[in-house]
Amino acid sequence: AQKVTQAQTEISVVEKEDVTLDCVYETRDTTYYLFWYKQPPSGELVFLIRRNSFDEQNEISGRYSWNFQKSTSSFNFTITASQVVDSAVYFCALSEAEDSSYKLIFGSGTRLLVRP
Amino acid sequence: DTEVTQTPKHLVMGMTNKKSLKCEQHMGHRAMYWYKQKAKKPPELMFVYSYEKLSINESVPSRFSPECPNSSLLNLHLHALQPEDSALYLCASSRVRQGARDQPQHFGDGTRLSIL
Numbered sequence: 359a360q361k362v363t364q365a366q367t368e369i370s371v372v373e374k375e376d377v378t379l380d381c382v383y384e385t386r387d388t389t390y391y392l393f394w395y396k397q398p399p400s401g402e403l404v405f406l407i408r409r410n411s412f413d414e415q416n417e418i419s420g421r422y423s424w425n426f427q428k429s430t431s432s433f434n435f436t437i438t439a440s441q442v443v444d445s446a447v448y449f450c451a452l453s454e455a456e457d458s459s460y461k462l463i464f465g466s467g468t469r470l471l472v473r474p
Numbered sequence: 475d476t477e478v479t480q481t482p483k484h485l486v487m488g489m490t491n492k493k494s495l496k497c498e499q500h501m502g503h504r505a506m507y508w509y510k511q512k513a514k515k516p517p518e519l520m521f522v523y524s525y526e527k528l529s530i531n532e533s534v535p536s537r538f539s540p541e542c543p544n545s546s547l548l549n550l551h552l553h554a555l556q557p558e559d560s561a562l563y564l565c566a567s568s569r570v571r572q573g574a575r576d577q578p579q580h581f582g583d584g585t586r587l588s589i590l
Binding site for chain 1: 505507514515516517519522524529530562564566570575576578579580581582583584586
């Protein structure tokens with residue numbers, strides 16, 4: 359069965375600290391896709407990044423970076439020089455196909471609080 | 475501003491009422507989704523429509539009735555709900571690519587539903 363584990367329930371840091379959010383996944387598929395979403399207090403889930411299983415290149419986007427390692431089934435997310443606006447719940451997700459559709463298997467989420 | 479618009483933002487209803495949640499997108503996406511999210515939990519998939527046809531129903535009680543009148547609109551009709559149905563209801567949309575699960579889902583702000 360597909361599963362996503364985010365072991366960190368809540369993380370609190372002071373502004374400008376770096377922080378890493380962990381994501382470990384389980385799948386039997388040889389081709390799969392992983393996603394990170396951010397959910398601020400307003401409620402909307404904001405898509406951050408997609409990674410496919412055959413591309414292990416790490417990605418950097420501004421202060422955000424992602425480390426994908428198939429050997430450890432992990433897809434970790436690092437925020438450099440955190441800011442108060444980064445405070446949100448972050449979800450890691452794995453896509454699972456069903457016929458012509460697919461669904462997202464979400465981890466339980468990590469709540470990040472960045473204090474001024 | 476999100477590209478998926480949900481109305482209303484908030485809804486309070488009694489257990490005997492009938493109401494509908496609406497979702498609209500104009501990104502040309504042919505897959506649309508309903509999720510239910512309880513506080514401090516990840517979103518749980520309820521329904522998926524692909525090309526205006528119901529493709530996934532996650533064993534949702536019949537008091538929730540989805541409808542996809544056209545490729546831009548998705549409704550969720552509510553009737554005889556229970557207090558435990560109080561939650562944030564999120565709508566999402568994505569492109570459809572046969573055999574591929576890599577298309578990110580784009581979410582609306584959600585409707586916060588309270589059942590009295």
